[in-house]
Structures are given as C-alpha cells and as structure tokens.
Amino acid sequence: DSGVTQTPKHLITATGQRVTLRCSPRSGDLSVYWYQQSLDQGLQFLIQYYNGEERAKGNILERFSAQQFPDLHSELNLSSLELGDSALYFCASTRQGGGPGELFFGEGSRLTVL
Amino acid sequence: GQQLNQSPQSMFIQEGEDVSMNCTSSSIFNTWLWYKQDPGEGPVLLIALYKAGELTSNGRLTAQFGITRKDSFLNISASIPSDVGIYFCAGQSTGANSKLTFGKGITLSVRP
Numbered sequence: 001d002s003g004v005t006q007t008p009k010h011l012i013t014a015t016g017q018r019v020t021l022r023c024s025p026r027s028g029d030l031s032v033y034w035y036q037q038s039l040d041q042g043l044q045f046l047i048q049y050y051n052g053e054e055r056a057k058g059n060i061l062e063r064f065s066a067q068q069f070p071d072l073h074s075e076l077n078l079s080s081l082e083l084g085d086s087a088l089y090f091c092a093s094t095r096q097g098g099g100p101g102e103l104f105f106g107e108g109s110r111l112t113v114l
Numbered sequence: 115g116q117q118l119n120q121s122p123q124s125m126f127i128q129e130g131e132d133v134s135m136n137c138t139s140s141s142i143f144n145t146w147l148w149y150k151q152d153p154g155e156g157p158v159l160l161i162a163l164y165k166a167g168e169l170t171s172n173g174r175l176t177a178q179f180g181i182t183r184k185d186s187f188l189n190i191s192a193s194i195p196s197d198v199g200i201y202f203c204a205g206q207s208t209g210a211n212s213k214l215t216f217g218k219g220i221t222l223s224v225r226p
C-alpha cells in the first residue's frame with residue numbers, strides 16, 4: 001500500500017460524458033501528479049500540482065482539467081469523453097525531501113468509455 | 115519531446131535465470147529510475163540512480179546509470195515467479211519544468 005488513495009477504481013461511461021477522478025496523496029506529501037496509462041502510449045504525464053498550485057503540465061488535453069484543494073487532495077476532470085480516453089489514470093505523490101522522480105503511485109482509476 | 119526506448123516489449127525467461135533490461139534515450143538525464151508494475155497495481159519504485167556511472171543494488175536487482183547519462187540498465191538475478199510484471203525505466207532532467215519521462219515498459223514473464 002503506497003498510501004496514495006484513488007477513487008473510483010473502475011468507471012464505465014459513455015462518449016460525451018464528464019467524469020471526475022479523485023486522489024488523496026500520502027500524508028504530508030504536497031505534490032500530486034496525474035498520469036495516463038494506455039496500452040500503446042505507456043505512462044504519459046498529464047499535470048503536477050504542488051501545495052495547490054499548478055507546477056508542471058504535460059500532454060494534457062484541453063478537455064481535461066485538474067485542481068488540488070487546500071486539504072491537498074486532487075481531482076482530475078475529464079469532459080466530452082471520447083473512446084480514446086479509455087485508459088488507466090494514476091495519481092502519484094512525492095515525499096518532502098525525496099529524490100527527484102521518486103513517486104508513490106496509487107492503484108489507479110480504470111476508465112472505460114463506450 | 116524526450117523519449118525513452120525500452121525493448122523488447124516482452125521477455126520470457128525461466129525461473130532461476132538472470133535477465134537484463136536496457137533503457138536508452140537521445141537526451142541526457144540527471145536521474146534514472148526503475149519502476150515495476152504488478153497487474154492491477156500502480157508502479158512501484160525499485161531503484162533510483164543519481165550519478166553517472168552509479169551502480170546500485172536492491173536485493174536481487176542491480177541497476178546502473180550510464181556514463182553518457184543517456185542510458186541505464188536493470189539486471190534481475192535468479193528470477194522468481196513474483197518478478198512477473200512490467201518494468202519501466204524513467205528519466206528526469208533538472209531545471210525549470212523538468213518532468214519525469216517513462217519508457218513504454220517491458221513485460222516480464224517467468225516460467226516456473
């Protein structure tokens with residue numbers, strides 16, 4: 001158990017819909033990262049937040065948005081869903097003072113768009 | 115953008131064998147990391163390397179940070195069934211907006 005909690009574990013929805021994925025980082029971790037994992041693209045970095053502020057942006061579509069709240073939990077919002085958005089979405093957090101790249105991943109949210 | 119190359123996509127070995135995985139990049143990284151993902155789980159950090167030429171072990175795992183800073187390898191010795199999973203290399207550069215870049219992973223199967 002990494003200490004990073006993600007909900008829901010599984011989500012099935014239809015094209016055009018909107019979903020929200022939730023992440024609680026490990027206690028004390030201020031940074032939250034979101035990654036998308038699909039079969040053909042591997043782990044793709046979407047976005048990072050640090051203590052409520054956006055820190056870095058990766059290949060995140062305009063239809064996707066995220067935020068980190070004062071209690072440090074984060075939400076990833078996916079809208080106007082397309083079939084190609086079906087993937088595993090991972091949240092990760094980093095330890096204060098930890099080495100660069102040392103991420104603790106949650107178990108992921110599997111999104112299926114039909 | 116930065117890309118990490120891992121091949122082959124899948125490897126099949128016999129229990130007890132050693133296996134080596136390589137990761138290469140056209141870009142220089144200042145940190146190399148190896149993660150393992152078990153089915154239904156998120157990736158877990160195995161080894162982190164912070165210095166060119168560094169060789170680090172974690173039990174039966176050994177990883178090296180290439181001298182050129184453009185490659186790394188991971189060696190698993192005396193494989194066991196629970197070594198099954200996807201092994202990802204990852205690299206991170208430093209500086210503003212540096213991001214952690216992952217390879218596409220190698221799926222390892224271990225035959226008992």
